[in-house]
Amino acid sequence: MSSQLPSHWITQNVPSPAPGHNRALDVACGKGRHSFWLAQHGWQVTALDRDLSQTDCAADARIDWQQADLETGHWPLGAQQFDLIVVVNYLHRPLFDHLRDAVRSGGTLIYETFMVGNEQFGRPRSPDFLLQEDELLTAFSGWRIVNQMQGDVYHENAPHPHAVKQAIAVRKP
Numbered sequence: 001m002s003s004q005l006p007s008h009w010i011t012q013n014v015p016s017p018a019p020g021h022n023r024a025l026d027v028a029c030g031k032g033r034h035s036f037w038l039a040q041h042g043w044q045v046t047a048l049d050r051d052l053s054q055t056d057c058a059a060d061a062r063i064d065w066q067q068a069d070l071e072t073g074h075w076p077l078g079a080q081q082f083d084l085i086v087v088v089n090y091l092h093r094p095l096f097d098h099l100r101d102a103v104r105s106g107g108t109l110i111y112e113t114f115m116v117g118n119e120q121f122g123r124p125r126s127p128d129f130l131l132q133e134d135e136l137l138t139a140f141s142g143w144r145i146v147n148q149m150q151g152d153v154y155h156e157n158a159p160h161p162h163a164v165k166q167a168i169a170v171r172k173p
Contacts, residue, residue: 006037007088009112013147013169014084017042025082025102028070028090031055035063043084048076070095075102083107089114091129096139103172108146110169111136115150117164136168143170 017024024043026035032055035047039062049055050069057065068076071092081104091113103109116132119125137148146169152161 004031004033006034007112009149009167009169010034010086010088010110011037013108013110014038014041014043014086015108017083021083021104021107023082024084024086025077027085027087027095027099029055032057032059032063032065034086034088036060038084038086039063046077046080046082077102081107085109087111087113091124091131093139100140100172105172107172108169109140109143109172110167111140112165112167115164115166117152121161121163131166133166136166140168140170143172145170 022042022044024038024045026038026045026047029035029047029049032047035045036059038045039060045063046066047063048066048068048070050067052065052067055065066076075098080102082102083104084107085099085103089112099109114124114130116127116130118130124130133150148168150166151164153163153165154161
């Protein structure tokens, strides 16, 4: 299991799974910190990443690990739909259409990643990997906003920011 803690944004905005509505997708899951957390909280998780070689895929049988490069133009999950999709610290804009389609009606998308201004603190610095102001709200316009945040991010008790991020939790109509 991943020793890194899940994002506070994710843990604060994930709805409780409901019977028959507990399918979650962790996009660009990395070592699985959110996948493991979701599985521990009652979600049936599909975890997707281009490289699972550093992930303990045997640690939780409730997680369906799938290795696929999301930047090839091919969406590996076909027409599957999920009750919850989480994306953290990853941006590939061509996926927005696939994410919109992959969330079932009434389902939730929780997205958190870096935005312009982050280049002063470190990576990512390229505009290709930094959201513009309100870009997530625009990309998922027409969805019900559950929560949103953008701007400087601080570590607990730190006087100065360490990143600039944008995050949304939205429900599909």
